[in-house]
Amino acid sequence: MSSGLQFGAGIWLFGQFIDRYATNAYGPPVGTIEAIERAGRVGGLVGLDINYPFPEEDLSLEQVKEALERNGLRAIAVTPVIYDQRFARGSFTHPDPAVRQQAIELGKQATDVARALGADYVKFWPGQDGYDYPFQADHLQLWDFTVNGIRAVAETNPDMQYAIEYKAKEPRVHLVLSSSARTLLAIQEMGVKNVGIVMDLGHSLFAKETPAEALQLIARHGKLTSIEVNDNWREWDDDLAVASIHLIETIEFLQAVERIGWQRPILLDQFPFREDPVEAARVSIKRIQALERLRQRLDQAALKEAQEKQDALQAQQLIFAALLGLDGGEE
Amino acid sequence: MSSGLQFGAGIWLFGQFIDRYATNAYGPPVGTIEAIERAGRVGGLVGLDINYPFPEEDLSLEQVKEALERNGLRAIAVTPVIYDQRFARGSFTHPDPAVRQQAIELGKQATDVARALGADYVKFWPGQDGYDYPFQADHLQLWDFTVNGIRAVAETNPDMQYAIEYKAKEPRVHLVLSSSARTLLAIQEMGVKNVGIVMDLGHSLFAKETPAEALQLIARHGKLTSIEVNDNWREWDDDLAVASIHLIETIEFLQAVERIGWQRPILLDQFPFREDPVEAARVSIKRIQALERLRQRLDQAALKEAQEKQDALQAQQLIFAALLGLDGGEE
Amino acid sequence: MSSGLQFGAGIWLFGQFIDRYATNAYGPPVGTIEAIERAGRVGGLVGLDINYPFPEEDLSLEQVKEALERNGLRAIAVTPVIYDQRFARGSFTHPDPAVRQQAIELGKQATDVARALGADYVKFWPGQDGYDYPFQADHLQLWDFTVNGIRAVAETNPDMQYAIEYKAKEPRVHLVLSSSARTLLAIQEMGVKNVGIVMDLGHSLFAKETPAEALQLIARHGKLTSIEVNDNWREWDDDLAVASIHLIETIEFLQAVERIGWQRPILLDQFPFREDPVEAARVSIKRIQALERLRQRLDQAALKEAQEKQDALQAQQLIFAALLGLDGGEE
Amino acid sequence: MSSGLQFGAGIWLFGQFIDRYATNAYGPPVGTIEAIERAGRVGGLVGLDINYPFPEEDLSLEQVKEALERNGLRAIAVTPVIYDQRFARGSFTHPDPAVRQQAIELGKQATDVARALGADYVKFWPGQDGYDYPFQADHLQLWDFTVNGIRAVAETNPDMQYAIEYKAKEPRVHLVLSSSARTLLAIQEMGVKNVGIVMDLGHSLFAKETPAEALQLIARHGKLTSIEVNDNWREWDDDLAVASIHLIETIEFLQAVERIGWQRPILLDQFPFREDPVEAARVSIKRIQALERLRQRLDQAALKEAQEKQDALQAQQLIFAALLGLDGGEE
Structure with a gap:
């Protein structure tokens, strides 16, 4: 490797994709173990962010650990699925307190899984927490529910690191934690020390931030838990290969990554709906490495x-x- | 009814919703017959735009006709599903000529179904025809494939009316037929008389058009085949209830609808992921009717x-x- | 008046407009005194936000005070012009420390003027503080310069209230203080008690915030100094009459204004390039009053x-x- | 030069910049002759697009010609100023027929000037023709006025080439001729042979087009009169140096320029508010040349x-x- 950067990926990059139109999916089903094996074939990955619960009810933690080891990978993070049918009307902000509690419980279970797998952090991506229509919600109540829910998980597991991945929208039309600055404010309100931010380069571009600046601002606040990378057309979370469109700004972002002294892995977060996922991951890694070499010529x-x-x-x-x-x- | 407007809907409004995150869907499966019955319960609909093929392999045209009649509905349009797994890399623009031909064949089959159901038109919504990455495609080749494919269907069925629903993006990151003006140019190139446009109010808002103007421009060119309505936040095709956000512009649009002398139904195109679909449809109809009364006070x-x-x-x-x-x- | 709301305006609403194309302006020159008289003719205004320095070198504070009194108006705020030729490359963030100091000095002079006029606050709108090109600046240095500059003014005048008006862009392509959350973070860093936020409804819409939520979030942090209103197409700061486009969201915003118990004036910030300014101001006031009555029917x-x-x-x-x-x- | 491309520029690139906030301008006044001399100092320009009327009332055509010759430049185009105070409420679409006629007359005068200067075409950029508010205008009337006005000029000068530069907005909030496809439709309606399009790369990016595709579509219709280049953040016409942000898409655009066999100059259209204009022009030229060399390695x-x-x-x-x-x- 030409740079000191380490790479990880979200396990979803190697899974089956579906959307609201191609309801019969973009390809055949992919099991968790097969997704791990695909990740192993990339050749440049050190680990994965793994969704929990696993899609397969009978899959054991042991089997997942073995698959990871067999492929030279480790669990970098565990991301509880707080955005599927059960949480369609919200996870931490669901109007029903029983469902809000379910989100908290799932966060705790994911913590146990993270411990068992040796993951660095548990990631919350509250993609259903927000609103769709004007007047739909009491906005500060949504904010408070979000703060309270994440704090409830973090407080009961002070030894585990948590991280919030902010995003402007999707699937909810408007998400509560939509930007880096808003998420920093929410974390302040939580008053706990073990909640940080996963900064996704694409989400930052999509939120019309200056990614190189947002990264440094989060780091200055001591809240940068992890980094994910991809690219998009700045109007949606297209999850394309890194630097495909915003090449100059990706270089500026990598400058910032070095400047803050980042030593941990950078995770690929892509949705290669119509491409080979192993190749799509490789392209991003090689491109970042080439940009790192370019930066050395700067x-x-x-x-x-x-x-x-x-x-x-x-x-x-x-x-x-x-x-x-x-x-x-x-x- | 307080206005002379008639209302229809896309059958999908009453079906099951899924997206790339809630892969286990937003609700339980809904069969075609059940969706028709839900449409019937709205109370203000005269007909449906129906997808073909039906999700159920064993469902007969007769059963669909009976269900429509039983619910006081008719088939307004048939929309072939040229955007699912088979066409994930394109329908009329697929790089493989065999798949392009499949899209054409499906268009012809949908024509037969439209005839059998007595539908007014066959709608093409080529949501997979476009590109995701810079440099991915020869853009004019995509354009030509689109023109050629739709013409091929239209030419062999000169007695059937076809219509193109333009949209800026999704699921493809960039769609070929992205705006009203571009679609008018493409239709000119087709050189056939039986291809028009379905103008979707939300797609027009999303394409940053002035919907009231786009409607009149299409009508002036003699190419307005149908109208669909909904609302969004102008940055994505959110498919919300009519006038939820763009109330003033919806009134301006309804003024234009009257001005062009529109007599045919207006179709609701909504995706009520988290709402009751029957109620979501009723809300839109009643709101349009109230706006029609308001226009009479103007x-x-x-x-x-x-x-x-x-x-x-x-x-x-x-x-x-x-x-x-x-x-x-x-x- | 049908509501308890009081109204003010920016004095610029009544002045001469110019832009980069109509370099000979949209209308004849308007002096400060004439602008005040126009404001007086509106009939529903209690005061003005006044720019300093005045365009006329020989205009005295006494003359301005007299004109205000004569027209039944008071000075609500003073806004130093930290965005004209002298500060074209930045005010608090200018690369030259001498110019940064000039911005601070102008802020102090504006404070004296605010005291003399009895204004409630001094407003900083750092419209030239930011960047245009990728890689142009050390982003956290811009941030620090902004924090330091505003703090320097505020610290030396602990008895005066200051307020920052955030905006996503223009004239700089990217502004440092671009959103409500970022501005709250910057104010925290300042560590002074007398700096708050002017929330401009249009800037919030343009920044793709939920204005009703942003208002409440700022108020909860105890940092809401003032409110400005107008409307736009959400892609630029068009400064149109209130509720012209976002009627529903303006009602939601007014609900939030009441909810936080706002008692001070709401200021109109419009640029009626092609309209009569007195009429443009009246339209906004009457519309807000009508929406207030509507809210009472809710x-x-x-x-x-x-x-x-x-x-x-x-x-x-x-x-x-x-x-x-x-x-x-x-x- | 490493590529066969020739370069021109808009004379405004070398003039004085002003905007609605820096009303005392970004720099000192620059006369027409001085602007031409600055253009001459760039070193890589063959000619200019020149505004008419000249800002100086006493400047003669002879003086302009001499200055151009002295600086090794020629007049590529003449652009009548149909967007200043006189036309603030519209040029070809002004509600007053007398002002519409003034726009037509100015177009004819500009034609005479273009002939006298030996320019290739007269450019219309109808930046005030459109609307600001919903319901403000009868949209098809605006469309017709635009078509009629430009046709009136073109018909009376069949030997002169005219070109329309489309743009989504600014200074009007919405412009009639906002995209390449809409402008092609308008030109069709004109029914004359001597009206084409100036495609501005930045305007295409800003209109959310695929510039490489729009260029080829215009060329296929035989309507490409000229090309202008710059870059922006895709949300406003920032008029930055070429490829500063959209490097990959600029390469794709240059591929299209070659593909259509473009032999005429490419014109720089930049507004270097805070940069040295001669350097800003040089940067764009050298960058395009480097990208042309890169394309040869492709x-x-x-x-x-x-x-x-x-x-x-x-x-x-x-x-x-x-x-x-x-x-x-x-x-």
Whole structure:
């Protein structure tokens, strides 16, 4: 590997995809073990973010652990499925307190699974927590339910690290935890030390943030638990291969990753509906590695100087010089 | 009914919803006959746009006809499912000519079904025809495949009316026929007389068009085959109940519907993931009827005069006077 | 007045408009005194947010005070012009420390003017503080400069209230303080008690926030200094008359304004490039008053119940019943 | 030059910038002659698109011609200023027929100037023709006024080429000729042969088109009169240096430029509010030239094959191989 970066992936990258139109799915069913084996075939992954419960009722934790080991992988994270039918009208914010409690209980079970698998953190992605229509909800009540629910899980497991993955929307039309800044405010309200943020590069682009800035802001608050990467057209969470569209901003993001001293894995979060998932993962990894090599060609001192002057043309010239093989004078 | 408008609906409004996260669906399975019965319970519908093939392999056309009749409904349109697994990489634009031919064949079969059911038109919604990544495709080839494929169906059935429903994206990240103007150009290239447009109010909002203008432009070109209605947040095809968000623009759209002399049904196209579908349909119908009554309170002569002066404040004052029960002087 | 709400306006609403294309302006020049007189003619305003320095070098504070009194107005706020030629490359974030200091000094002068005029607060709208190109700036340095600059002004005047008006972009392509949550985080870092937020309804819509929620979140943090209102198409700060487009969301916003117990004026922030400004202001005021009356017809107990169930259709039905004069059963 | 492309620019790139906030401008005034001299200093330009009337009342055509010659430039186009104070409420669509006629007359005068300067075409950018508020206008009347006005100019000068530059919005909130497809339809209605399109890459990105596709579609219709280039964040017409953000899509666009056999100049359309304009122009030119060299390293046969398979990963791999210096196997 040309860079020191380590890579992981969400296990869903290797599974079956479905959407509201292709209700018979984009491909055949894929079991958990098969998904792990596909991940193993990528060749550059150190571990996975694994959904719980497993789709297969009879699959044991032991079988999952064995499959991971057999493929040279480890569990990086466990993500409880708080966004399927049971939680269609909300998980931590469901209007029925019994369902809210179910979300909390599932969070606790996922914690046990994370411990058993040796995962670094439990990730909450509350994709059903929000609203669809104006006037549908008491917005601060949704906020409070979110804060209370995640805190309830985190408080009972002070030794486990939790992380929230924010996203502007989907499947809910509007999600409560929609941006990095809002999520930082929510975490402050929780008043616990073991809840951080999974920053997804694509979600940040989609939320119209400056990803390189959001990453550093989260890190400065001491709340960066993990990083996921992909790309999109900035209007939806398209989950495409890394840097496919936002190449320049991905380089700027990788600069920020180095700057904050990131040592843990970067996880691929892609939905290759119509592509081979193993190849789609490899493409992203090789592309990031190539961008890391490119960054090593960057004249960092000159870039720092240009940025201190906020000299856009000069700063960009340095990037394009590295990217297009030009010396500074020529570009 | 307080207005002369007739209402239909897409049969999918009454079916089971699923998406890429709630892969176990938002509710239990719903068969075709049950969906028709739900439609019948709405009380204000004259007919349905029906997907073909039916999800149930053993369901006969006769059974569908009987269910429609029993519920006081008729088939307004037939929409072939050219966007499921088989067509995941494209229907009319699939890279494999054999699959492109399958799309054409399915279009012809849907035509036969439309004839058998007495439907007014066959609708093509080529939701998988487009691209996801920069450089993925030869764009004019996609365009030509689209034109050729739809023409191939239309030419062999000159007695049937066809209609294209344009949409900016989803499930493909970029669709070929993304706007009203582009679809008009494509229809021109087809050189056949029996292909028109289904204008979906939500797709027009989502495409950042002015729906009232797009409707009139399509009608002026003689290509308006049908109208579908719903609402969204203008950044995705949320398929919410009519006028939930864009109330003012929906009134402007209904003005245009009257102006072009529309006599055929208006079809509801909603995806009430978390709501009761019968109630969701009723809400839209009653709201449109209320807006029709409101339009009758509008001082149309004064509005016409304000629009000729392009006097925004005066034109809006007339709308708000009707909407908020104020006389012109007070608002 | 049908509601207890008081109204103010930005003085710019009554001035001359110019943009990058109509460089000879949309109308003739308007002096400060004339703008105040126009504001007086509106009839429903209690005061103004006044820019400083005044465009006229020889205009005295006394003359401004007299003009305000003569027109039954007071100074609600003073907004230093930290976004013109001198600050084209930034005010608090300018790369040159001398210019950053000029911004701070201007903030202090504006404070003196605010005291002399009896204004409630000094508003900072740092519209040039941000970046245009990827890689142009060290993002956290911009953040720190912003925090430090505003704190420097606020610390030296602990008796004066300051407020930040956030905005996603314009004139800078990306502004540092782009959203309510980011601004709350920045204010926390300042560590002073006299800096709050001016929430502009249009900026919130444009930032793709839920305005009713953002308002309550800011108020809960004790940081709501003032409210400005207008409307736009949610993709730019169009500064149109209130509720012209987002009628439903404006009602939801007004519900939140009442809920937080707001007693101070609401300020109009419009740019009627092609309309009569006095009429444009009147339209907004009358419309808000009409919406306030409408809110009084709302069945608040039923709405609360619907929101607790997160029942979108029921909650919306109550709004539409009030809006379209329907009883609940009929809609 | 490493590519056969020729470059021009809009004269405004070298002028004074102003906007609605920095009403005292971003820099000192720049006269027409000085702007031409700045253009001459770029070193890579063959000509200019020149606004008419000139800002200086006493400037003669001879003086302009001499300045162009002295700087090795020619007049590529003349763009009448149909968007300043006089036309603030519309040019071809102004509600007052007398002002509509003034727009037509100015178009004819610009034609005379274009003839005198030997320009290739007269460009219409009807930036004030549209609407701001729902219900403000009779939309098809706006459409007809636009078609009629441009036709009136073109018919009386059959020997001159005209071109329409479409744009989604600004300064009007909604422009009539907002997209390539809509403009093609409008040109069809005109029924004249001498009206084409200026495709501005940034406007296409901003209109959420696929620029490489829009270019080919316009060319296929035989209506491509000229090309302008720049970049933006796809939500506004930021007029930044070429490829600053959308590098990959700019390469795809340049592929299309070659594919249609474009031989005429490509014009820079930038607004370097805070940058040196000569440097901003040079940066774009050198960057395009570097991308042209990169395109020569592209394996075009393999790309064509990948596109025929619509194989996104393979097609992108070829781009990244050329861009990051990787061989195909490695990326």
